[in-house]
Amino acid sequence: MPLTDISVHAIDLDAFATHEGRLAVLVTKDAKLDPAGRRVNRLTKGAVQRVVDSDSFGKKRAGDVISLRFPAGVVAEALDIVVLDRRPTVAEARRAGANLAKLRGSADVLLATGSTRHAAEIGFGLAMRDYAFLPHKTEAEPATGAVKVMAGAPEEVKTELEPLLAIADGAHMTRDLVNEPANHLTTTEFADRLVEMGSLGLKVQVLEEPELEELGMRTLLSVGQGSASPSKVVVMEWNGAGDDSAPLALIGKGVVFDTGGISLKPAGGMEDMTMDMGGAGTVAGAMRTLALRKAKANVVGLVGLVENMPSSTATRPGDVVTSMKGDTVEIINTDAEGRLVLCDVMWYAQERFNPAGMIDLATLTGAIIIGLGHENAGVFSNDDALCNAFLKAAQTEGEGAWRMPLGKAYDDMLKSRIADMKNVGGRAAGSVTAAQFLQRFVKDGCPWIHLDIAGVASVKSETALAPKGATGWGVASLNRLVADMFESDG
Ligand code: BES
Ligand code: MN
Ligand code: ZN
Numbered sequence: 001m002p003l004t005d006i007s008v009h010a011i012d013l014d015a016f017a018t019h020e021g022r023l024a025v026l027v028t029k030d031a032k033l034d035p036a037g038r039r040v041n042r043l044t045k046g047a048v049q050r051v052v053d054s055d056s057f058g059k060k061r062a063g064d065v066i067s068l069r070f071p072a073g074v075v076a077e078a079l080d081i082v083v084l085d086r087r088p089t090v091a092e093a094r095r096a097g098a099n100l101a102k103l104r105g106s107a108d109v110l111l112a113t114g115s116t117r118h119a120a121e122i123g124f125g126l127a128m129r130d131y132a133f134l135p136h137k138t139e140a141e142p143a144t145g146a147v148k149v150m151a152g153a154p155e156e157v158k159t160e161l162e163p164l165l166a167i168a169d170g171a172h173m174t175r176d177l178v179n180e181p182a183n184h185l186t187t188t189e190f191a192d193r194l195v196e197m198g199s200l201g202l203k204v205q206v207l208e209e210p211e212l213e214e215l216g217m218r219t220l221l222s223v224g225q226g227s228a229s230p231s232k233v234v235v236m237e238w239n240g241a242g243d244d245s246a247p248l249a250l251i252g253k254g255v256v257f258d259t260g261g262i263s264l265k266p267a268g269g270m271e272d273m274t275m276d277m278g279g280a281g282t283v284a285g286a287m288r289t290l291a292l293r294k295a296k297a298n299v300v301g302l303v304g305l306v307e308n309m310p311s312s313t314a315t316r317p318g319d320v321v322t323s324m325k326g327d328t329v330e331i332i333n334t335d336a337e338g339r340l341v342l343c344d345v346m347w348y349a350q351e352r353f354n355p356a357g358m359i360d361l362a363t364l365t366g367a368i369i370i371g372l373g374h375e376n377a378g379v380f381s382n383d384d385a386l387c388n389a390f391l392k393a394a395q396t397e398g399e400g401a402w403r404m405p406l407g408k409a410y411d412d413m414l415k416s417r418i419a420d421m422k423n424v425g426g427r428a429a430g431s432v433t434a435a436q437f438l439q440r441f442v443k444d445g446c447p448w449i450h451l452d453i454a455g456v457a458s459v460k461s462e463t464a465l466a467p468k469g470a471t472g473w474g475v476a477s478l479n480r481l482v483a484d485m486f487e488s489d490g
Contacts, residue, residue, distance in 0.1 A: 001018065001143065002144075002292075003165065003172060005128060005145075006147045007146065008151055011112065016036065016040050017075065018075050020108060021076060021107040022080055023076040024065075024111040025264070026082045027082065027083060029060075029083060031158050033048060033052070034112060034114040035114065039117050043397065044071045044074060048079070051066055052081075062083060062084055062092040062096075063082075063091075063099060065080050065097065065100060065103060065402070067079065067082070067103055077198060078103070079449070080103060083098065084122075086117065087116075088117065090451075091363045092127070093109075093116075094121050094125030094465060095125060095464065096122050096125060097123060097124060097462065101126045101128075101130040104386075105142075107145050108148075108277065109147040115153070120160035120161040123472060127168035128472075130464065133175065133176065136231070145368075155466070158405075163293040169289065169292055170286060170288040170289030170290075170292065170472075170477065171475040172308055174474075175285075175466070175470035175471070175472045177190070177281035178472075180274070181381060181422065182307070187254075187307060193372060194206075194284055194303070200288065201238075202287060203236070204234065205235045206233075206234050207234055209221065209230050217344040218344075219284040219324075219343055220324075220473070222331065222340060223306045224306035224308070226311040226314025226315050228309075230441075231349070232304075234302070236287045236301040236411030237300045238300070240294060240296050241331060245298045245300075246354055246400060247297075247355050249299075249353055249357070251268060251345050252281070252301070252362070253279035253341055253342055253361070253362035253363060254277040254341070255308055255337060256277050256305060256306070257273055257274055257276065258273040258338075259273065259460035260317060260334065260335060261308055261311075262315065263317055263432045277363075279303075279361035280304070280305065280458075282361050282474040283334075283361060285305055285472060285475040291477055295483070297482050308337045315331055319331045320418065322346060323344055324343075324351075327441075328419040328421075330416040330422045330423070332422050333423065336434070338362045338363070340412070340422060344441075346442065348487075350443050357449075359449045359481075360448075362452060364453075365454055367429075369455040370423035371380060371404075371450030376400035378402065379468070380404050380439075380451075381393065381398075382447065382452040386485075389484060393480040397474060401477070410433055413429075417431070421437065423437065
């Protein structure tokens with residue numbers, strides 16, 4: 001579905017009587033109405049005041065919404081009373097917006113924010129939460145209405161809202177990709193959707209199997225060789241800095257479906273492995289956001305697109321393959337495939353772009369879900385400055401992220417009798433040994449973060465800003481990290 005159509009206008013109190021759709025007004029926790037609230041209260045013969053005077057009002061939290069259906073005195077089909085102070089936190093403002101999104105269905109909304117701080121963040125919360133994955137529902141999608149925000153300083157709110165809507169747009173793209181079933185989102189379809197982003201000013205290049213073979217990406221190719229879908233690497237360049245400074249590289253695991261390969265997964269829950277391209281989906285969404293808001297930074301996104309299937313051509317447990325770097329890997333378990341895809345793409349990214357920093361994202365291990373659940377992504381890094389900047393960005397955006405350790409003892413668990421390393425380290429510390437595997441493909445001096453997003457990319461209950469399913473986790477944080485650390489302000 002398209003991104004919510006949100007426009008910002010000057011306050012026009014006369015519009016409230018005749019607006020069709022939903023009216024939304026803000027009321028502070030200590031029951032103060034603004035001019036819009038007073039006007040709507042008058043039109044509805046005191047309905048707003050009665051809500052505010054009720055016992056239950058006192059128990060409401062910032063961002064909660066109380067709805068009245070078919071209020072007398074106005075044309076609107078519903079009146080949404082939003083509990084929000086004049087100086088809410090960003091999280092409270094977003095929460096209010098998300099709650100409005102849940103209520104609106106497909107109705108037009110007229111939202112009066114008055115002089116409330118972070119009015120744009122209400123719009124952002126609304127746009128983020130106003131999402132559903134509908135392409136496989138045969139019933140026609142209802143045409144969704146528009147949202148009109150009336151603000152005391154409309155130009156300021158508009159300016160603030162624009163880059164936020166770029167984030168929402170990017171996150172929705174990530175969700176669309178992550179939610180898409182694997183028979184629809186093949187490696188070819190995925191690459192095609194990335195190529196389409198060329199229209200936003202991104203330089204997009206698709207590397208096909210013969211070129212990957214030529215480059216020596218044997219570990220990546222070993223994952224996809226059992227599938228009828230061809231393996232691909234897609235490179236998306238955003239050169240917004242206005243110079244040729246070294247880019248930040250974002251690398252994504254794009255396993256469009258992970259059966260486990262010959263080390264076949266059990267049937268129960270295997271359908272969830274349609275989200276195993278979540279890292280690549282997040283990189284795509286982040287690149288979209290950066291392009292939409294014309295970020296003044298150089299960022300390159302690279303995704304490895306493969307399908308992990310069992311077949312007569314699939315990699316066997318015990319096979320030894322050589323990575324692009326030249327290191328050999330004994331494949332003990334064909335279900336530990338994500339690291340085999342990433343290590344070649346990471347090496348290629350460093351060889352070609354000599355990046356100022358590198359962040360890989362992957363639904364890499366079930367173990368990270370055991371450790372951190374669905375609240376936090378696992379964060380692994382060789383660089384405190386970059387890592388702390390990311391953790392701060394994630395904290396600001398309300399996206400859970402928790403740092404995990406790295407160390408030689410973990411790395412030693414990857415020793416192989418016959419090759420340079422094994423692709424698994426055993427049951428203990430499964431997420432850490434996966435990260436150690438990746439670190440073997442990070443060049444000395446390259447600041448690097450590995451984000452294990454297996455627990456946060458797609459979840460079975462709704463989150464602050466997303467319905468059940470794909471969350472779009474990471475798009476906002478990566479965008480903020482770029483703004484904080486890589487963007488020349490000029
Ligand atoms: N894609 C999975 C990890 C995963 C699990 C993502 C659950 C999302 C939800 C990954 O490729 C995998 O299979 N990892 C194995 C590694 C093991 C074989 C060392 C795992 O976590 O069991
Ligand atoms: Mn796997
Ligand atoms: Zn996987």
